[in-house]
Amino acid sequence: MDKxxxxxxxxxKEHSISYRYAGxxxxxxxxxxxxxxxxxxxxxxxxxxxxxxxxxxxxIGFISLxxxxxxxxxxxxxxxxxxxxxxxxxxxxxxxxxxxxxAQPLTWSAVLFREVIGRYILQAxxxxxxxxxxxxxxxxxQGLHDMIGxxxxxxxxxxx
Numbered sequence: 820m821d822k823x824x825x826x827x828x829x830x831x832k833e834h835s836i837s838y839r840y841a842g843x844x845x846x847x848x849x850x851x852x853x854x855x856x857x858x859x860x861x862x863x864x865x866x867x868x869x870x871x872x873x874x875x876x877x878x879i880g881f882i883s884l885x886x887x888x889x890x891x892x893x894x895x896x897x898x899x900x901x902x903x904x905x906x907x908x909x910x911x912x913x914x915x916x917x918x919x920x921x922a923q924p925l926t927w928s929a930v931l932f933r934e935v936i937g938r939y940i941l942q943a944x945x946x947x948x949x950x951x952x953x954x955x956x957x958x959x960x961q962g963l964h965d966m967i968g969x970x971x972x973x974x975x976x977x978x979x
Contacts, residue, residue, distance in 0.1 A: 838973035840960035841915045843951070846972055852909035857896050861889045894935060902930040914976070920969045933968025940964070 869875050869885050877884040900907045902925055905916045917933070919925050941947050941964055954962045959971055 838918070838971065839976070841972040841974055842960050843954040845913055845915060845974075846954065846960075846962075849907070849909035849913040849915055852912055853897070853907045856908050857893045860896065861892055865889055865892055897934045897938070898930060901925065901934055902927060910972070914974055915972055916975050917970050917972055920971060925970070929968045929970060931968075933964050933970050937962075937964025937967040940967070 865888060866885070869888070874884055879887060897907060901917050904911075905918065905925060910916060917925065917930075919929055941950055941962070950963050954960050961971060965971060
């Protein structure tokens with residue numbers, strides 16, 4: 820899904836920048852580290868707050884309030900860190916960064932589509948997790964959520 824305009828292609832060629840795209844395993848380990856970070860935030864900060872505020876065990880339809888709040892914290896972690904720095908803590912540790920396919924800074928819409936819509940599709944059902952396996956077979960190592968958000972994950976070092 821290359822959506823480079825001729826102007827974008829000219830800018831990329833003008834700067835002679837090429838990226839080393841991050842493969843499945845590097846992204847996988849970064850994601851696992853992010854899950855540890857998010858679980859820690861939820862257990863160290865959110866869970867005690869819910870106990871202190873005495874709002875445990877409240878059910879909203881089919882989901883508990885605790886689970887809803889922790890899910891929101893998880894989505895905000897990925898959304899805000901990716902938008903502001905192009906990387907989460909896991910990606911930073913592994914030297915990875917999310918970039919736009921237009922060589923412009925990431926937009927809120929791109930990050931929303933990538934982190935919320937794309938990941939929701941991939942994680943909605945157990946069977947859809949298998950779609951992550953397309954990453955190694957794509958030329959630019961894009962997952963479905965990258966294609967939806969028009970992004971790539973690259974190694975931070977730039978090869979000139």
